[in-house]
Amino acid sequence: MPEEINKDRTHTIISYIILFMLIVVLIVILMNRHSIQSATVPTAITIADKTIAENPSTASQTPSWLTSQLLGADFQPANEAESYNSGNLYEKIDGKADLYLQNDFVSLSCRRYSSKSAGQNWAEVYIYDMAKAKNAFAVYSGQKRKKNQPLGWAKFGYKTPDSIYIASGKFYFEIILSSEVNPFLQAAESAAKQLAAFASKEPSEPFAFDFFPKASLVSDSYKLIRKDAFGCADMENIFTATYNIDGNDLTAFIADTQDSNSAQVLFEKYHKFLIENGGTELANNIDMPGSKTVELFGTTDIIFRYKNYFAGVRGSVPIGDLTKLAISFKNGLSGAKNDTK
Numbered sequence: 001m002p003e004e005i006n007k008d009r010t011h012t013i014i015s016y017i018i019l020f021m022l023i024v025v026l027i028v029i030l031m032n033r034h035s036i037q038s039a040t041v042p043t044a045i046t047i048a049d050k051t052i053a054e055n056p057s058t059a060s061q062t063p064s065w066l067t068s069q070l071l072g073a074d075f076q077p078a079n080e081a082e083s084y085n086s087g088n089l090y091e092k093i094d095g096k097a098d099l100y101l102q103n104d105f106v107s108l109s110c111r112r113y114s115s116k117s118a119g120q121n122w123a124e125v126y127i128y129d130m131a132k133a134k135n136a137f138a139v140y141s142g143q144k145r146k147k148n149q150p151l152g153w154a155k156f157g158y159k160t161p162d163s164i165y166i167a168s169g170k171f172y173f174e175i176i177l178s179s180e181v182n183p184f185l186q187a188a189e190s191a192a193k194q195l196a197a198f199a200s201k202e203p204s205e206p207f208a209f210d211f212f213p214k215a216s217l218v219s220d221s222y223k224l225i226r227k228d229a230f231g232c233a234d235m236e237n238i239f240t241a242t243y244n245i246d247g248n249d250l251t252a253f254i255a256d257t258q259d260s261n262s263a264q265v266l267f268e269k270y271h272k273f274l275i276e277n278g279g280t281e282l283a284n285n286i287d288m289p290g291s292k293t294v295e296l297f298g299t300t301d302i303i304f305r306y307k308n309y310f311a312g313v314r315g316s317v318p319i320g321d322l323t324k325l326a327i328s329f330k331n332g333l334s335g336a337k338n339d340t341k
Helices: 002-038 097-101 133-142 182-199 260-276 319-334
Strands: 043-047 050-055 060-063 075-077 082-085 107-115 122-129 157-160 163-168 171-177 223-225 238-245 248-256 280-282 292-296 299-306 309-315
Touching (some): 122 182, 133 163, 133 171, 260 309
Antiparallel strands (some): 043 050, 050 060, 082 107, 122 171, 248 309
């Protein structure tokens, strides 16, 4: 009898051991499966024959074009490429992050390079993914340095003695130098050409620049105000250009609202905004029926609507100059190639 009891106990113990081992194996299998499923799998996005690896968990991007040779033989990387998203952009550009975030910023990739011949000198390259071409242009034009030299090879690009700025496709690029040394600026411009070429194949969007009159236009003065233009809430996607007449600056502006009803709503909204903020309505110009002229704090606006376009001119200049520009602007719209709506 005792032998049978011992045998039963032995069988029971063996059964428990086998069961325990099976449970351990099952736990290991489940843990491995979970780690495989939760691991981040980069998705490849092909951009201009280059590949960007995107990590969905952080929405950060590290473009492969931030190579060690980007700035030529005299520069070498001083660090690995860094990536930032909307949640931590302020860590890199504290004080300026709002401009980017307000224009639908996606990610920033940047890298610093140091000079081999002059170790104290460096260059830092910033690549902003702004999701759409109009967003990239908005941040490019919204913080443009006044003293700049346009880049002849870039549609939207300029340089200063120690930096280069470009909007190309949905990307906005900056290359900042620590020194105003000409060879360094040449290296930076060469790198900028590479970056612009990589981004230029990105689908772009139509801009309204062709609608602006060319006479007296200040070259390279186009801007895009994405939100709250001229302080008017919800007045969005307003393209502007600067004119200089007899030494005075004027601003022309336009928005393509896609349909005539929306254009009329925006026209009425801005007119109401001017009046409610203390504006004085002036007599309408007989050559521009349907237009409105409002003077507010020394600045006069002449606004009008043409089909799906809301447009106008503004400035602290003689009313005659504003009127001539407004008429020229409206005549250009009525004869525009895109006038199909």
